[in-house]
Amino acid sequence: MIRILLNWFWMVLALAAASCSDDPKTPVKARTLMMYMFSDDGGSISSYFKKNVEDVVSHWSDDWGGNVVIYLDPSGGNPQLIGVRSDGEGGFVQDVIKEYEEMNSASVETFVRVVDEMKELYPADSYGLIWGAHADAWVSGEGFDHDVTGGRAMRADVEDGLSSVRWELARSFGIDNGENMDVADMAEALGRAFPEGLDFLLWDACYMSSAEVLYELRNTVRYVVASCTETPIQGYPYGDMLPYLWGTGNSLPGGLSRLCDIYGEYYGGMTVSFGTLALLDLSGMDGLFEACRSILGGRRDEVKALAKEDVYRYPLVDYTRRIFYDLGDYLRVMSESGETGGTAAGQWDEAYANFQSALSAVVLNKACVNPFYYEGDIPADCFSGINVFVPCDEWEYGDYYDTLSWNGVYEE
Numbered sequence: 001m002i003r004i005l006l007n008w009f010w011m012v013l014a015l016a017a018a019s020c021s022d023d024p025k026t027p028v029k030a031r032t033l034m035m036y037m038f039s040d041d042g043g044s045i046s047s048y049f050k051k052n053v054e055d056v057v058s059h060w061s062d063d064w065g066g067n068v069v070i071y072l073d074p075s076g077g078n079p080q081l082i083g084v085r086s087d088g089e090g091g092f093v094q095d096v097i098k099e100y101e102e103m104n105s106a107s108v109e110t111f112v113r114v115v116d117e118m119k120e121l122y123p124a125d126s127y128g129l130i131w132g133a134h135a136d137a138w139v140s141g142e143g144f145d146h147d148v149t150g151g152r153a154m155r156a157d158v159e160d161g162l163s164s165v166r167w168e169l170a171r172s173f174g175i176d177n178g179e180n181m182d183v184a185d186m187a188e189a190l191g192r193a194f195p196e197g198l199d200f201l202l203w204d205a206c207y208m209s210s211a212e213v214l215y216e217l218r219n220t221v222r223y224v225v226a227s228c229t230e231t232p233i234q235g236y237p238y239g240d241m242l243p244y245l246w247g248t249g250n251s252l253p254g255g256l257s258r259l260c261d262i263y264g265e266y267y268g269g270m271t272v273s274f275g276t277l278a279l280l281d282l283s284g285m286d287g288l289f290e291a292c293r294s295i296l297g298g299r300r301d302e303v304k305a306l307a308k309e310d311v312y313r314y315p316l317v318d319y320t321r322r323i324f325y326d327l328g329d330y331l332r333v334m335s336e337s338g339e340t341g342g343t344a345a346g347q348w349d350e351a352y353a354n355f356q357s358a359l360s361a362v363v364l365n366k367a368c369v370n371p372f373y374y375e376g377d378i379p380a381d382c383f384s385g386i387n388v389f390v391p392c393d394e395w396e397y398g399d400y401y402d403t404l405s406w407n408g409v410y411e412e
Helices: 002-020 045-058 108-121 152-159 183-193 211-216 238-244 251-268 282-296 300-304 327-339 345-362 405-410
Strands: 029-038 067-073 080-086 092-099 124-132 173-176 179-181 198-204 221-226 276-281 363-368
Touching: 029 045, 029 108, 045 067, 045 080, 045 092, 045 238, 067 108, 080 108, 108 183, 179 183, 183 198, 183 211, 198 251, 211 282, 211 405, 221 251, 221 282, 238 251, 251 276, 251 363, 276 282, 276 345, 282 327, 282 345, 282 405, 300 327, 327 345, 345 363
Parallel strands: 029 067, 029 124, 124 198, 198 221
Antiparallel strands: 067 080, 080 092, 173 179, 221 276, 276 363
């Protein structure tokens, strides 16, 4: 009798263990690709985000051995968490995993919570993130005051002196019912959501290849793929890019580098188009910062005295803020002006050479679509792949810019 009871006990224990191992989550894979895309501003970008999701789903393949999970918060609808499942006929379809109540997708708390849910559902050894929204690099609605507003027609009026209006929808990243993420928010969000680090971040947004932004995020993600200019509203050719997002270790940057080539070929093949893209290794941002400080440190007054036209500024398509300058051209101008200031030319030659070396350690590949819309070509020697703001007195930029970590390049 005792033996029968013992046998029964071990049988129940085994069944319990088996039921506990039946985990509803997907198996741990090498990588989960997360897409976090939102636009609650009533604009048309939402429809393109939906097409981007369809592009990903229609080109999905199990051969990559990874997962994809998508958070989409469209204009006029509730946010959804979307997965990909087989349609039983060799293809794939969207699978709505969860529908949320209306919430602020530009909130750090929302981002961290959603990413935690993605990880719980699709655990992996590493993570890549596609972040899609409207963006203005570091420019928040606070502390930057200049007389421009959105849209080509209004910009023409401003340039012709017919109107004096202010840009009131400035944002660092994203719009959700008037809310956005500033640079500090982005760093906090990534640091909290990925404390173990993020393999790569692909920014489907304008202007995010920015010295100010990249330096702030240098400790949160290794590789960033982003544009230093405006980006076409259609977004990236995700179907063509997907196969290159699954590399690990030393093979990862090689795959991400192909994204620049694909982007340039895709938009460069159109009759009228525009765009830039760069692959950036943020492990080199500290070195780039120090190289810039060796040229800019202690020269804030000289920078303030620069005219806006002294440094190459990236062209515009539909935006009005011609405030994004090329980092490489900026440092070239400041190096050359240093030589005329009475200091030995050799010192500036060496400092500029060090800067170029540091820049090449960060910018691993880049692509530029020329001609850029109707604005003409971006000169090759004025395209470093990273934009930067030049805080000269001709801009009314207030105190906000001085709070950014990158502003330390002007300290001696």
